[in-house]
Amino acid sequence: MASRHIVLLSCFVFLAAQHGIQAVEYEVTNNAGSSAGGVRFTNEIGIPYSRQTLVSATDFIWGVFQQNTPEERKTVQKVSLIIENTNGVAYASNNEIHVNANYIGSYSGDVKSEFTGVLYHEMTHIWQWNGNGQTPGGLIEGIADYVRLKANYAPSHWVKPGQGNRWDQGYDVTARFLDYCNSLRNGFVAELNKKMRSGYSADFFVELLGKTVDQLWTDYKAKYGN
DSSP, rough: HHOOOHHHHHHHHHHHHHHHOOOOEEEEEEEOOTSSEEEEEEEHHHHHHHHHHHHHHHHHHHTTTOOOSSGGGHHHHHHHEEESOOSSSSEEEEEEEEEEEEHHHOOSSHHHHHHHHHHHHHHHHHHHGGGGGGGGGHHHHHHHHHHHHHHHHOTTSSOTTTOSOOOTTTTTHHHHHHHHHHSSSTTHHHHHHHOOOOOOOOHHHHHHHSOOHHHHHHHHHTTOOO
């Protein structure tokens, strides 16, 4: 029996080395208690599903960012998800994701699917590079919604491709634009994120796609007749 355990351990170590396994601890806490949102979270979503979604979102984000080894990723040892009665929808800070239970309680559609999409967005903030604080906020939010889009959790109220006023408008508008850019060069978003590890420049678009971001936005709008 001891030798079998040694073999299994050896196999695990080998697989860990092969796949670049990075151990991350995930913790989920429902501080919303008996409030409507807290009860709905317990009944329709739950802590086990939430924890598994954090794991799945992390794996998916690493895939989108083409980060195959721990050296390419942020060093994060623990991610905490907190359900609480607060304002807004959700936010991520200091490797914590805070989701508003009031939003969960009042949401009129498929709350589990919406909650999952929110987690993919917020988990992206945990893992993405932000150019040491230099990356425009609209691009940061756009990349997070791009990940949500590629994970097939985009809600029906999002703008359609080609809509929006500025490329860095953020959220769904910028996510659709990034999807267009990625169609021009597969892996563009991953390469853009990698460049933002140490700083940010609008020239990154020129370096990767051969055009300024403003020209790309013009081309994008023209493609969809806007």
